[in-house]
Amino acid sequence: MANQKYLFQEIRMKSRRNFIKTIGVAGAASLIPISTIANDMAKQKMIHQVYFWLHDKNNTKEFLTEAVPMLGKCKDVAKFIAGVPAATADRDVVDHSFQVSCTIFFDSLEEQLAYQTDPLHLAFIEKYSSMWSTVKVYDTAI
Numbered sequence: 001m002a003n004q005k006y007l008f009q010e011i012r013m014k015s016r017r018n019f020i021k022t023i024g025v026a027g028a029a030s031l032i033p034i035s036t037i038a039n040d041m042a043k044q045k046m047i048h049q050v051y052f053w054l055h056d057k058n059n060t061k062e063f064l065t066e067a068v069p070m071l072g073k074c075k076d077v078a079k080f081i082a083g084v085p086a087a088t089a090d091r092d093v094v095d096h097s098f099q100v101s102c103t104i105f106f107d108s109l110e111e112q113l114a115y116q117t118d119p120l121h122l123a124f125i126e127k128y129s130s131m132w133s134t135v136k137v138y139d140t141a142i
Contacts, residue, residue: 045078045142046106048115051098053134060084060099067128068102074118076111080104098136112139 050071054063064082072080081103085096106112115121 043107044109046109046112047140047142048104048106048112049138049140050102050104051136051138052100052132053097054099054131055133056131057099059131063128063131064100067124067131068100070120070124071102071104074115074120076106076115076118078105078107078111 052063052068054060064084068082069080071077072082083101085098085101088094088096090096104115106115
């Protein structure tokens with residue numbers, strides 16, 4: 001019986017050591033994907049969609065032709081498209097209430113972050129923010 005008790009303790013100790021060793025290896029291994037994910041996120045392409053509701057709908061043409069094109073000239077913008085709501089059928093799921101939208105493509109999350117402090121972007125906000133009542137942004141990873 002004493003031998004069985006000793007054998008059981010030895011197995012339990014080996015199990016505990018194996019468990020601790022496994023947890024240690026798993027913990028160390030889990031750090032590798034985090035840095036890989038961070039690198040992948042920095043390279044993650046994205047679309048930055050901005051929708052503007054103007055105080056005065058009569059300013060739509062001016063805002064579309066003079067204001068939002070400034071955003072497309074920012075250094076880190078890969079592609080820029082501006083427009084107005086399409087004349088599609090009215091449906092519950094379609095929102096035609098905004099006046100102007102712009103879609104901006106970035107080659108990385110870092111470039112989108114740099115865009116936020118780009119002098120042209122900041123000048124756009126300073127000069128034209130009084131024209132909109134609401135702005136909504138949707139960012140999509142691609």
